[in-house]
Amino acid sequence: MYFWRNLYPLTRSEENYIKAIFHLGGNASTSVATNAIAEEMDTKPSSVTDMAKKLADKGLVNYVRYQGVLLTEKGIKTALGIIRKHRLWEVFLVKKLDFSWDEVHEVAEQLEHIKSEKLIDKIDELLEFPKYDPHGDPIPTKNGEFQERDKQLLSEMPLSSTGICVGVKDSSSSFLKFLDKNQIALGETIQILDKEDFDDSLLIKIAEREFHISHQIAANLFVKKNS
Amino acid sequence: MYFWRNLYPLTRSEENYIKAIFHLGGNASTSVATNAIAEEMDTKPSSVTDMAKKLADKGLVNYVRYQGVLLTEKGIKTALGIIRKHRLWEVFLVKKLDFSWDEVHEVAEQLEHIKSEKLIDKIDELLEFPKYDPHGDPIPTKNGEFQERDKQLLSEMPLSSTGICVGVKDSSSSFLKFLDKNQIALGETIQILDKEDFDDSLLIKIAEREFHISHQIAANLFVKKNS
DNA sequence: ATCAATTTTTAGATTTGTCTAAATTTTTAT
DNA sequence: ATAAAAATTTAGACAAATCTAAAAATTGAT
Structure with a gap:
């Protein structure tokens, strides 16, 4: 009877576990x-153990007692599918519905579980196949x-180098x-004018303004080196 | 402790029951x-009884043993909220993503449960506040x-009268x-040319074509009388 | 008004996803 | 190498939503 199992769609909970495992490098x-x-999932280890067994049954992870969990090929595909949906919905919310980038996560967490291949492909098309969220x-x-x-x-760039802001590591609201608030947006050019040895804070130039940022900020901003 | 209860969001199942009760005239x-x-919900009466009690606890229905269920004011508002979401998503799918009208129901059944007031209001705005699905x-x-x-x-219209097709009663695929297939679309003008006494079938004229339809078809098409 | 048919509810079980507490295994520090 | 600490699993419980089977209430037909 067991060979039915993987025909069934995943539950929301299963999908969330797969996503979390992927996110943790599984x-x-x-x-x-x-x-x-x-x-990661704000739950108890015993619950994770239970789910690990279930996901292993469905062929989504390899699970060995006391040794944790690893996504299978199928699990990775599933994870990428969910991440694709999440990020496309985020673009949709920002580009088509004027959400700001700090408002989209919660809603996308819900929308990513909608089951319709046609829907997400059409959204992709409507957005003209964006490459980044x-x-x-x-x-x-x-x-x-x-x-x-x-x-x-940004925190790893050398003094006086220049780069384009392309992403954030922390995407908390x-x-x-x-x-x-400080008009730092993706696409802006950032130049490192000075580094403070004491606390690793930076003086940067962005959009014609000079600006002090802490190490914590710099360590959460991704830039692309100017070639 | 009970006064928390109605702060919690409804579960998907609760929402589906509310919708079904509304649909049945509750x-x-x-x-x-x-x-x-x-x-209506393709479930067992005993399950309904259980849920009726839960919905009554939450103030969404009035429930009297052996006498069925009636939506409260709050229940009606909830139902209208869900129906609003369902129908707006249907318009979105058709107008923005080129779904056909026979494909939208399933997906809208999922999307109607997304919890975000901002989202649905923005969708409404994007669609320019449509009045009909x-x-x-x-x-x-x-x-x-x-x-x-x-x-x-259409089946109740008098012979030789004319109307505009404005809706369907049965919206099965x-x-x-x-x-x-027969190019009968909302917005078209329909004229009743003849009625067959034997089987109540109709001869109609639509978009310059004459056309025979069974009573069953006519009894599932809504028209607006030409005034 | 009574009894049979129908409807509805109750009681008890099941599944999913979770929890706590206790037991077990692995890791780490000496 | 071993004991303490940490991580993980198991066992048993619970809530939500469902089911089946049996009991109870209502309805309807004579």
């Missing part, structure tokens, strides 16, 4: 710890291809609002 | 039978106002596909 070769998943993260294609951008953290 | 003064709800059903406003159209079934 696509690589080192498996993800039960505790890490529990923390509003936070600069790449959008997997329909076939699960993933194009990670050539980028580095508070960080994004801070960036808005 | 907004009027005669209450809806357990069996009718079970049939693709099947001709009216879309409740944000405040729950409902404008039922002045319409009647098979019926809608039949209409498409």
Whole structure:
């Protein structure tokens, strides 16, 4: 009777676990710890164990007792599908409905579970096949291809170098609002004018303004080196 | 402790019950039978009884044992909110994503449960506040106002009268596909040329073509009388 | 008005996803 | 190498939403 199982669609909970495991690096070769998943998902390790077994049954992860979980090929495809949906909906919300980039996450968390291949492909088309979401993260294609951008953290750029702001590492609402308030937007050119040894804070130039930012800010902003 | 309860959002299942009860006329003064709800929702009467108690706890319905269920004011508002979302999403799918009117129902059934007031209001705005969905059903406003159209079934129109096709009673995929195939679309003018006593079939004129339709078809097409 | 048919509810079970608390395994520090 | 700490699993419980089977109430037909 068991061979039916993977014909059934995944539950919302299963999808969320897959997404979390992917996010924690479960696509690589080192498996993800039960505790890490529990923390990421704000749940208990025992719940993670239960779900790990179920996902293993469905062929989405490899699970070995006491050794954590690793996405299978099928699990990775599933994860990319969910991430694709999440990020496309984020673009839709920003581009078509005038949401700001700090408002989209919650709603996209719901929309990513809508089951209709046609729907998401049409949304993709409407948006003219965007490559990046509003936070600069790449959008997997329909076939699960993933194009990670050539980028580095602002905090790791050398003094007096220049780069274009292409993404954020932390996409919490508070960080994004801070960036808005200080008119730091994706696409802007940033130049590092000075570094403070004491606290690693930076003096940067962005859009003709000079501006002090803490290390914590710089360590959450991705820039693309000017070649 | 009980006064928290109605702050929590409704579950998907609760929303589906509310919608079904509304659909069965539970907004009027005669209450809806357990069996009718079970049939409508393709579930068992005992499940309905359980849910009736839960919805009554939450103040969404009045429930008296052995006497069925009646939506409260709050229940009616909830129902109208869900119907509003369902119908707006249907318009969105047709107008913005080129879905055909026989494809939208399933997807809208999922989208109607997305919880974000801003989202649906923005969708409403994007669509320029449509009054009717693709099947001709009216879309409740944000405040729950409902404008039922002045319409009647084609089968009830007198011989040789003329009307504009404004909606369908049955919106099953098979019926809608039949209409498409025969180029019967909302907005078209229909004239009744002849009625057959034997089987109540009609000879109609639509878009310059003459056309025979069975009573079953005519009894599922709404027209607006030409005044 | 009574009894049979129908409708509805109750009681008890099941599944999914979660939890707590206890047991077990693995890791780490000495 | 071993004991303490940390991580993980198991066992048993619970809430939500459902089901089946049996009991109870209502309805309807004579």
